[in-house]
Amino acid sequence: MYLISRWNEDLKISWFTMILLAAGLMAGLSGCGSDESEYTGGGAPGDFSGDIERGPQLALASTRSMTIAWRSFESTEPAVVYWGENGLPSTRRGDRPGTEHVIELDGLLPDTAYFYQLQHDGRSVGEVHNFRTAADAPDAAIRFGVFGDFGCGCPAQYESIGVLKDSQPDLVLTTGDNVYYSGSAREVRQNYFIPMASLIDHVPVYPTLGNHDVMTGNGSPFLDSLYLPVNDADGSERFYSFDRGNCHFISLEVTDRAEDLAPSSQQYQWLVRDLQSTAATWVICYFHHPLYSDSSHGDGALLQIRLGPLFDEYGVDVVLSGHDHTYQRTYPIRGGLVLDGQMEPNYTDPQGTMYVVTGGGGATLYGLWRSQRLAAGESRRHVVIFDVVGNELNLSAVDYNGAVFDRMKIIKRVPGDGR
Ligand SMILES: [Fe+2]
Known part of the structure; x- marks a missing residue:
């Protein structure tokens, strides 16, 4: 209820956003209804001085x-x-x-x-x-926003950012494709830093890599411009984890170039160690290519084989992906099977992982079908907001009008049990 009233009453497109949108349109940036390959133009200048x-x-x-x-x-x-x-x-x-x-x-x-x-x-x-600054109490309330497939420099990206800003998150995760079309240095500025200027100055953003981000220099123009946690496997920011309150966040590199995640790989072995070492109540894992998707790119069969058992064994609560430009949320899945679907949408101690695709942050939307494992799905531009308070997690999918079009709640009766 709180979220509904907050967005309905308070969602405003600021004058700043309107000016940016107008400037973007004047610059001929009409491209968000067509192919991703058009998203190479810039937006309007953001919060930049001449220096x-x-x-x-x-x-x-x-x-x-x-x-x-x-x-x-x-x-x-x-x-x-x-x-x-x-x-x-x-x-x-x-x-x-x-x-x-x-x-x-x-x-x-x-x-x-x-x-x-x-x-x-x-x-x-x-x-x-x-x-x-972050709160010290381990059970302090945390709000985090998530969006993906947004890095087009187009008006829809500004809409996503506006909704995220209005929700006043403590931090923002991305599910990749932060910089269309190829992650070049010019595009990093035009499609990430200029559109994101009014967000990244006051909210820490933790991106994961998408397939478009790594097309130039294997992602180096984008990664070189960020200051993220580094992993202790190869010392890079390509995959990393961090804690906030009672949440443990894990970002993986899962793109065309790093999709195999073989058990012998550095990233896989690091992931196992990371999952073993966390005692956080909530474990949130995010990366670009989904395990489960009822849309254009479809399922990641190899990812299901490689990552699914780890998420099951270590009780990962929520997995967030992008790549398919839709919103999708599964019922809890364990061993490839839906469990506890009868609890939808208010879960208590679900025995599986919720898989969410949030790829409607700006680029052209895709269609979707609905398999029986899908609890909710929309081909709609959106961001996802999570509110975590102690042993309760609430998900809200919010569109550009501020309408919450999907909700899900998880309660853990035994906080810190790893699921
Ligand atoms: Fe992608």
Whole structure:
């Protein structure tokens, strides 16, 4: 009920978004109704001053620290000035002059709002931004948003971002295809940093790689522009995990180029270790290609064989994917079979994993059929919002009008039981 009223009453397209949309249309960006290959144009300028080439973006958020990254057009001595609501400003300077800037603010207070502004050579540039540190209590409420297949630089992407911003999430996950068409350096700026500017300045975003993102340099232009957790297998950000409250999030690289996930692979072995080591109440795994999909690309048969048993054994609660530009949610699945479907949509201790495809973030929608394992499915542009409070998880699929068109709840009677 809370979510319904919140979106119905509060969903607004801001003036800023409307200006961006108008500018995007004037630039001839009509392409969201056609093929993905058209999504190479840029959007309108976002929150950039004449000094800032991209960013700022938040990264590596924690209870007591926040990393702020941006790129300047000219070489400069960077700094961040930051302050709490009633506090005096502090200044954190970068290590060296240059154009790529990464500054960690540490010694912050948990669950606290901060403001910040960038400086170049001691001169304030851009707007005042804000963020909130994570709460310290392990059972603190967490809201996270998810969207995928959005990186087109098109008006629909701005709509997704607007809905995400209105929901005021603590963090955002993506399910890949963040940068159409080929993940080139130019597209990273045009289709990620410009459209995302008004989100990534105050919400930490944790993308996973999609097949389009890795077409250039195996994804290096995109990955080089982000500051994500690194895994301890190959030291890269291609797959990683992190905790927030009582949730453990795992991002895998599952694309055309890394789909086999053979048990001998570094990523598979890292995943097993990661699943074994977490004691979080909720385990959320996200990657691009789905195990189960009733749409164009269909099932990932090999993924079902390789990953399905791991998700079963270690009690992964929710698996999020993209790639098929639809919304799909299965009943709980274990061993390839639907379990506990009679509880739909309010589950208590379900014995299987919920598989969600959220690929309606901006690119052309696909059609879908409905197999018997599908609890809900729509060919509709949307984002997904999760609210986690202690042993209760709520999913809401929200369209661009703010309408919640699917809901699902899971309650765990024994928190921390791994499922
Ligand atoms: Fe894809």
